[in-house]
């Protein structure tokens with residue numbers, strides 16, 4: 001029974017791998033310790049300096065997105081509950 005969100009880049013759908021590594025650069029205030037780690041193991045928190053990364057750069061297309069947007073929850077993506085009601089035909 002797995003209810004894990006699917007993780008991939010919101011721009012190009014690239015999926016991070018177990019050996020993917022991000023570097024803690026000085027791009028955000030309070031960051032920049034140079035640690036290399038897999039940011040999805042820590043939900044964007046640098047294990048070196050404890051900085052929570054708001055933006056996560058894709059290692060494939062190089063575009064940065066808010067860390068939360070990398071997580072895709074099946075339940076939210078389905079969202080067809082409202083459509084079913086609207087598709088009911090109205091009879092005059």
Ligand SMILES: [Zn+2]
Pocket residue numbers: 024031032033034035046047048049050051
């Ligand atoms: Zn750091």
Ligand SMILES: [Zn+2]
Pocket residue numbers: 009010011012013014058059060061062063
């Ligand atoms: Zn990408």
